[in-house]
Amino acid sequence: MKKDSITRRKFLKKTSIGATGAALSVGGATSVYANIVKQADRPAILGGKPVRTEPLAKPWPMYDDxxxxMYLDAYHAKNWCRLGGSLVTEFEKKWAELNGVPYCIAATNGTSSLFASLSALGVGAGDEVILSTYTFVASANVIPTLFALPVFADTDPETLKIDPNSIEERITENTKAILPVHIGGGAADMDKIMAISRKYNIPVVEDACQAWLGEWRNKKLGSMGDTGCFSFQVSKNIPSGEGGAIIGSDQKLMDLCNAFTNNSRPPRRKGATLSGYPYPGLNFRMTEFQGAILLGQVRRLVGQQNLRIQNAEYLDSLLKDIPGISQVKKYPGETRNGYHLFMMTYDKKYFNGLPKRKFTQATRAEGIPISTGYTPLNKEPFIEYHLSSRVFKSIYSKQRLDKFRRDNRCPVNDVICEDVALWMGQRVLLGGRKDMEDIAEAITKIQKNASKLL
Ligand SMILES: Cc1ncc(COP(=O)(O)O)c(C=O)c1O
Incomplete structure (x- = not known):
């Protein structure tokens, strides 16, 4: 064990409960020590001293000379569009290699990667796509933009990933794709999802926009479905401001994705014979500047992901001693987590009934940036906006739209969003063990003082 680390038992002694007793025994309740302890023990939201005054999240994005x-070289090379350059192509090769797949197509962002994937699979008017509900809005909004219905599956309350039983319940003859999200970097249950895909012959688009280098049974997340999509938006673990990529193994499908991101053009692969504009397409090309940034960023990705895993495991071990809060469960098939988020489940019963939102306000006042997480996506107004649009009303009968509205319920996800899910962003996992101890200390402090915070 490193010198600066402490055992879990010592940690608990060091936190407010242990410290109070120790200080009082030195000088009595009226001593100066007692006052200091009182201050330290009182939640910061009630005027006490915060556990943490230094920012916990590391500055982001990171870069060096x-x-x-590399960015300036791209600038001076004057091939600002990838059609004349080689940097995006170089990154595509590297990303395909890192993910163990033959093909990678870079794109403007994760949203356009999902859009191109679903388009290449032929998803369109009249179709249904079953997707995770506990996710960022971009996973969903590509679907109605293609005039298909986003069918929200409910969420597994222990893992916060898509519930495979709920997928199967929602399959109809109109289901054209399944879109599981590896939210936070943890794996959805790919054994069950791929079994459903095979059973009903429905393709899978993996939203791995938060799951770079995560694994399921040692295969990279994003590499098991028909396509896998990534985001390199600036908050992401490998950032290029905006950016995205599609990976896959099916040549024909990837040719369609390529055309979709590159104005209908055929692939530039050796031996490819097509010319002109053979397939449907738009322009979602990545610029050479993004290529240069990603070639720089990818150098530190593995090291940073290892550090995130190390810190997450340590924090997980500390949380095991605090009843009512823990890291989300992982499916046994998950062999590596991409850790974009450190996701937790919260049980207010162990915090004197303190609602989740009050808990996060209190921890934030302690200098610990815990988020209340996503809101119920299936209830967001953009869905109804599409449903009541002129175009949707011309594609779908009133009965079908009304049935969609009636069935669009994810009761487990509602409870998760309201009472259970919490998370912290990847930047808090780039510090040291003391940072993780501060997180656990703040949570313990709030737990101890929960009744005062109600
Ligand atoms: C789960 C998920 N899917 C899709 C996206 C869309 O990616 P982008 O922002 O690069 O378009 C994001 C990005 O935040 C995401 O987190």
Missing amino acids: TDVQ
Whole structure:
């Protein structure tokens, strides 16, 4: 064990409960020590001293002189569009290699990667796509933009991933794709999802926009479905401001994705014979600047992901001693987590009934940036906006739209959003063990003082 680390038992002694007793025994309740302890023990939201005054999240994005030089080289090369350059192509090769797949197509962002994937699979008017509900809005909004219905599956309350039983319940003859999200970087249950895909012959688009280098049974997340999509938006673990990629193994499908991101063009692969504009397409091309940034960023990805895993495991071990809060469960098939988020489940019963939102306000006042997480996506107004649009009303009968509205319920996900799910962003996992101890200390402090915070 490293010198600066402490055991879990010592940690608990060091936190407010242990510290109070120790200080009082030195000088009595009226001593100066007692006052200091009182201050430290009182929640910061009620005027006490915060556990943490230094920011917990590391500055982001990170870069060094080499990154800057690579960017400037792209600038001076004057091939600002990838059609004349080689940097995006170089990144595509690297990303395909890292993910163990033959093909990678870079794109403007994760949203366009999902859009191109579903388009290449032929998803369109009259179709249904079953997707995770506990996710960022971009996973969903590509579907109605293609004039298909986003069928929200309910969420597994222990893992916060899509519930495979709920997928199967929602399959109809109109289901054209399944879109599971590896939210936070943890794996959805790919054994069950791929079994459903095979059973009903429905393709899978993996939303791995938060799951770079995560694994399921040692295969990379994103590499098991018909396509896998990534985001390199600036908050992401490998950032390029905006950016995205599609990976896959099916040549024909990837040719369609390629055309979709590159104005209908055929692939530039050796031996490819097509010319002109053979397939449907738009322009979702990544610029050479993004290529340069990603080639710089990818150098530190594995090291940073390892550090995130190490810190997450330590924090997980500390949380095991605090009843009512824990890291979300992982499916046994998950062999590596991409850790975009450290996701937790909260049980207010162990916090004197303190609602989740009050808990996060209190922890934030302690300097610990815990988020209340996503809101119920299936209830967001953009869905009804599409349903009541002129185009949707011309594609779908009133009965079908009304049935969709009636069935669009995810009761487990509602409870998760309201009372259970919490998370912290990846930047808090880039510090040291003391940072993780501060998180656990703040949670313990709030737990101890929960009745005062109601
Ligand atoms: C789960 C998920 N899917 C899709 C996206 C869309 O990616 P982008 O922002 O690059 O378009 C994001 C990005 O935040 C995401 O987190």
